[in-house]
Amino acid sequence: MSRRASWAEAMNTGTFSLSTMAPAIPEIVLALLIFTLLIVDLTLRDDERHVTYWLAIVSLVGTAVLTLFTIGRPLVVTFQGMFVADLMSQVLKVATLLTVAATLVLGRPYLAARGLLTGEFICLALFGALGMMVMISAHHFITLYLGLELMALSQYALVSLQRDSVRATEAGMKYFVLGALSSGLLLYGLSMIYGATGSLELTRVAFAIEHGQAHQMLGVFGLVFVVSGIAFKLGAAPFHMWLPDVYHGAATPATILVGAAPKIAAFAFVMRLLANGLQGMSADWQQMLIVLAVASLAVGNIIAIAQTNIKRMLAYSTISHMGFLVLGIAAGTDNGYSSAMFYLLTYVLMTLGSFGMVLLLSRQGFEAENLDDFKGLNQKSKWYAFMMLILMFSLTGLPPTAGFFGKLAVLQAVWEVGYGWVVVYAVLMSVIGAFYYLRVVKLMYMDPPAGEVTVEPRADARWLLSGIALAVLVLGLLPSSLMELCVRAITASM
Amino acid sequence: MYQGYVLSLAIWVPIIFGVLVLMIGNDRNPAATRWAALVGSILGLIVCIPLWTAFQPTAQMQFVELHAWIPTFNVNYHLGVDGISMPLILLNSLMTVLVVIAHWEVITDKVGQYLAAFLIMSGLINGAFAALDAILFYVFFEAMLIPMFLIIGIWGGANRVYAAVKFFLYTLLGSLLMLAAFIYLYLQTNGSWEILDFHRVPLGETAQKLIFLAMFMSFAVKVPMWPVHTWLPDAHVEAPTGGSVILAAITLKIGGYGFLRFNMPIAPDAAHFFDTFMITLSLVAVIYIGLVALVQQDMKKLIAYSSISHMGFVTLGYFLFNADGMLGGLLQMVSHGFISAALFLCVGVLYDRMHSRQIADYGGVANKMPVFAAFLVFFAMANSGLPGTSGFVGEFMVIMGSIKVSFWYAFLAATTLITGAAYTLWMVKRVAYGEIANANVAALKDVNARELTFLAILAVLVLWMGLHPKAFSDVMNPTIQELLRHVAQSKLG
Numbered sequence: 011m012s013r014r015a016s017w018a019e020a021m022n023t024g025t026f027s028l029s030t031m032a033p034a035i036p037e038i039v040l041a042l043l044i045f046t047l048l049i050v051d052l053t054l055r056d057d058e059r060h061v062t063y064w065l066a067i068v069s070l071v072g073t074a075v076l077t078l079f080t081i082g083r084p085l086v087v088t089f090q091g092m093f094v095a096d097l098m099s100q101v102l103k104v105a106t107l108l109t110v111a112a113t114l115v116l117g118r119p120y121l122a123a124r125g126l127l128t129g130e131f132i133c134l135a136l137f138g139a140l141g142m143m144v145m146i147s148a149h150h151f152i153t154l155y156l157g158l159e160l161m162a163l164s165q166y167a168l169v170s171l172q173r174d175s176v177r178a179t180e181a182g183m184k185y186f187v188l189g190a191l192s193s194g195l196l197l198y199g200l201s202m203i204y205g206a207t208g209s210l211e212l213t214r215v216a217f218a219i220e221h222g223q224a225h226q227m228l229g230v231f232g233l234v235f236v237v238s239g240i241a242f243k244l245g246a247a248p249f250h251m252w253l254p255d256v257y258h259g260a261a262t263p264a265t266i267l268v269g270a271a272p273k274i275a276a277f278a279f280v281m282r283l284l285a286n287g288l289q290g291m292s293a294d295w296q297q298m299l300i301v302l303a304v305a306s307l308a309v310g311n312i313i314a315i316a317q318t319n320i321k322r323m324l325a326y327s328t329i330s331h332m333g334f335l336v337l338g339i340a341a342g343t344d345n346g347y348s349s350a351m352f353y354l355l356t357y358v359l360m361t362l363g364s365f366g367m368v369l370l371l372s373r374q375g376f377e378a379e380n381l382d383d384f385k386g387l388n389q390k391s392k393w394y395a396f397m398m399l400i401l402m403f404s405l406t407g408l409p410p411t412a413g414f415f416g417k418l419a420v421l422q423a424v425w426e427v428g429y430g431w432v433v434v435y436a437v438l439m440s441v442i443g444a445f446y447y448l449r450v451v452k453l454m455y456m457d458p459p460a461g462e463v464t465v466e467p468r469a470d471a472r473w474l475l476s477g478i479a480l481a482v483l484v485l486g487l488l489p490s491s492l493m494e495l496c497v498r499a500i501t502a503s504m
Numbered sequence: 505m506y507q508g509y510v511l512s513l514a515i516w517v518p519i520i521f522g523v524l525v526l527m528i529g530n531d532r533n534p535a536a537t538r539w540a541a542l543v544g545s546i547l548g549l550i551v552c553i554p555l556w557t558a559f560q561p562t563a564q565m566q567f568v569e570l571h572a573w574i575p576t577f578n579v580n581y582h583l584g585v586d587g588i589s590m591p592l593i594l595l596n597s598l599m600t601v602l603v604v605i606a607h608w609e610v611i612t613d614k615v616g617q618y619l620a621a622f623l624i625m626s627g628l629i630n631g632a633f634a635a636l637d638a639i640l641f642y643v644f645f646e647a648m649l650i651p652m653f654l655i656i657g658i659w660g661g662a663n664r665v666y667a668a669v670k671f672f673l674y675t676l677l678g679s680l681l682m683l684a685a686f687i688y689l690y691l692q693t694n695g696s697w698e699i700l701d702f703h704r705v706p707l708g709e710t711a712q713k714l715i716f717l718a719m720f721m722s723f724a725v726k727v728p729m730w731p732v733h734t735w736l737p738d739a740h741v742e743a744p745t746g747g748s749v750i751l752a753a754i755t756l757k758i759g760g761y762g763f764l765r766f767n768m769p770i771a772p773d774a775a776h777f778f779d780t781f782m783i784t785l786s787l788v789a790v791i792y793i794g795l796v797a798l799v800q801q802d803m804k805k806l807i808a809y810s811s812i813s814h815m816g817f818v819t820l821g822y823f824l825f826n827a828d829g830m831l832g833g834l835l836q837m838v839s840h841g842f843i844s845a846a847l848f849l850c851v852g853v854l855y856d857r858m859h860s861r862q863i864a865d866y867g868g869v870a871n872k873m874p875v876f877a878a879f880l881v882f883f884a885m886a887n888s889g890l891p892g893t894s895g896f897v898g899e900f901m902v903i904m905g906s907i908k909v910s911f912w913y914a915f916l917a918a919t920t921l922i923t924g925a926a927y928t929l930w931m932v933k934r935v936a937y938g939e940i941a942n943a944n945v946a947a948l949k950d951v952n953a954r955e956l957t958f959l960a961i962l963a964v965l966v967l968w969m970g971l972h973p974k975a976f977s978d979v980m981n982p983t984i985q986e987l988l989r990h991v992a993q994s995k996l997g
Contacts, residue, residue, distance in 0.1 A: 409647050
């Protein structure tokens with residue numbers, strides 16, 4: 011059933027019944043689990059905090075499994091057009107939940123050593139995940155915004171949770187102020203689109219635009235604000251200012267919570283708004299996205315070279331990767347969307363892995379966040395140096411890693427719609443970008459170790475990290491199944 | 505027999521052994537690692553033998569393997585060889601064995617990683633030569649940067665990191681532009697990555713020129729052609745002996761191979777348009793770099809510059825667009841693989857004993873190492889193109905080819921017979937002959953059995969190719985003829 015047909019049916023079922031709630035069961039279950047967790051956590055003593063942790067992992071993985079069972083169900087629009095469940099949302103939700111769970115596993119030793127493994131941290135992370143799920147399934151401006159704010163507010167709190175760290179507080183403050191500003195921009199833009207089309211509901215908005223019933227001028231005006239808001243959430247230049255400070259200032263697990271899973275939600279957000287809702291204005295937003303991509307590629311790749319802090323370096327690297335992601339969406343074709351989705355999923359894996367390495371090298375009272383802390387890693391641990399090597403070359407986009415096929419897919423999709431010069435530009439920027447990833451490899455393999463480098467976190471974190479890096483390699487050798495999944499997901503949700 | 509898998513075996517046997525070596529390798533007990541690597545490299549060579557024995561001297565792609573790899577993108581695991589790529593695969597597999605033998609007592613630090621890097625790279629290079637799918641080729645082509653970067657950067661000389669990064673970024677820039685060209689061709693062929701489809705697709709003039717230049721960037725850096733050669737002396741000098749051997753004997757050949765497989769057949773009109781440009785660059789390399797080689801103080805640098813000069817002959821031969829030139833260029837590639845590898849190994853033999861590459865630190869080596877000196881003189885003669893050695897065949901044919909096009913091309917190219925002899929023999933004279941220069945030289949010991957093995961193998965090959973080049977040219981000729989026919993047709997229509 012197509013999205014439109016399902017939507018029409020949803021609009022006709024005026025009455026509320028249990029069956030209308032069925033598509034949202036994963037969200038409902040997760041919400042209930044979080045509330046239970048909040049209460050359970052109150053009864054625990056400080057040395058029993060691991061119960062909260064395990065309950066959180068079980069909740070996330072359980073919800074992911076639940077969502078997994080819904081994969082393959084046909085597209086459903088429910089709650090009078092507020093909520094959609096399709097293959098894209100199912101895949102992205104599973105990815106989100108697993109990413110958040112992996113973040114908690116990787117971050118646990120770090121958090122425990124710093125007294126941050128509290129009920130608050132875990133619950134906020136879970137609320138963030140819930141917000142992302144709502145965003146991913148939103149089919150209405152209100153739902154989109156609700157999900158976005160639930161996610162964002164949790165993240166503001168997560169970043170500044172490290173109360174006595176000046177840097178974390180500053181980062182949280184910046185994030186909050188700029189985030190609120192961007193939400194304001196977004197709402198302003200959405201209100202104008204509402205004015206232009208007379209609806210907040212994606213299918214009606216799309217219908218109005220396609221049939222020329224929308225006020226053209228007002229719509230484009232609103233679009234500018236919407237795209238700005240999106241660019242802020244993604245961290246695309248020139249709306250990237252918050253990103254390096256937040257990545258740097260937050261405790262590393264919080265950085266991953268901000269840097270990995272929310273990108274999945276932000277992608278879904280862009281897809282819902284631009285591809286599902288405003289496809290009729292694609293000629294307008296395509297131009298804007300190309301500008302964002304071109305700026306992001308330059309800013310991310312060039313400024314990253316000057317960084318000595320690996321978290322800041324990875325933050326700028328994120329900006330450049332968001333440039334690629336935006337480029338895929340800018341193509342405005344199914345091919346482009348599915349390439350962007352593939353890029354996104356591999357990027358999230360790489361982010362988890364590379365920040366996971368930072369966590370791996372950190373220990374009590376020591377943050378391994380300077381590039382120099384990676385010096386001579388090969389002498390200390392051949393295995394983790396190799397894992398980091400895979401991750402770095404994958405971020406560079408070198409075969410045989412997943413990063414290469416992500417880039418290839420996006421570039422191919424962009425050229426298909428006639429932006430050959432952007433492809434050449436992106437390729438040249440990738441060479442500049444290669445330099446700073448290469449520097450990490452150089453530090454690990456070619457420099458003598460500086461000080462003590464020890465690798466001693468918990469076994470589960472080590473296994474997970476190795477698994478992530480190897481997945482990046484395997485996806486580089488056999489990318490076809492994930493690519494096919496992305497293509498199917500995008501076709502199904504259009 | 506197992507013809508349907510030969511190429512896959514040639515690619516994956518070394519890689520699997522490389523991974524194995526990486527896993528078992530530790531520095532406390534390197535012997536097992538070394539033997540495993542030797543077994544792996546020899547097996548890798550043995551599985552390649554059918555390529556030589558069962559090869560049909562036609563222009564057809566042979567030993568073809570075709571499986572879907574990424575169906576969404578229409579990328580195939582498509583392998584096959586013709587007369588151009590087959591000899592290069594054999595050369596590569598053989599060099600891997602020699603490199604493993606050569607490292608034996610020399611590398612003691614991180615032996616497992618060192619050998620694994622070589623074995624994995626060997627498989628990747630075979631893959632690049634055998635790939636008939638552009639993405640598959642690109643994957644192998646780029647992936648081999650990683651082990652080479654590590655080999656130079658970890659086991660190299662004093663300035664190794666600079667050299668490694670320079671090597672990496674130079675080659676990456678070129679190959680990413682080539683990737684952009686591939687994407688364009690993919691869209692032009694309506695969704696095929698097959699290199700042979702790229703050969704057939706009609707292209708406009710501007711498109712051809714841009715594609716040619718993008719691929720030129722990629723392959724000219726690899727060859728390396730003047731003026732993008734500057735990474736090579738750095739990389740060579742700082743690389744360990746094995747790294748230099750593989751760089752000179754194999755990775756440079758991928759550049760030459762790329763011109764024949766990609767530039768010329770995909771953009772024939774642009775290739776004709778740029779032929780004078782290419783010939784000029786080649787002649788600059790032959791003459792100017794030859795003179796640069798003359799003044800080098802460092803033996804490895806001298807051989808590195810000599811490599812650039814000899815590779816200038818290769819590209820010169822290709823862009824003459826006649827059978828003599830092209831066949832000569834191809835023969836020169838193979839011959840240069842033998843000779844440059846031999847010379848780098850000779851320098852390695854000296855370096856392992858004296859820990860110096862400076863010519864000035866030597867003198868009168870022949871008095872203490874007569875057997876070694878005999879080999880050194882032999883390879884030096886081959887390098888300067890003495891008839892009867894492999895170095896003569898290619899150079900002679902390229903000069904023959906160029907005289908058909910222009911007397912001056914031939915005249916300028918032939919000056920190498922003088923400069924080449926001058927720099928090589930002058931180095932040999934200063935190193936091997938004369939009085940024993942110092943106490944270190946006086947303490948030298950002649951080559952041992954291990955060193956004798958790899959030098960003798962190369963000497964036999966140099967002689968074989970010099971005395972009986974027909975064995976090689978018969979394999980290459982049908983493909984060359986076919987390529988020339990293809991390139992003569994315009995793709996503009």
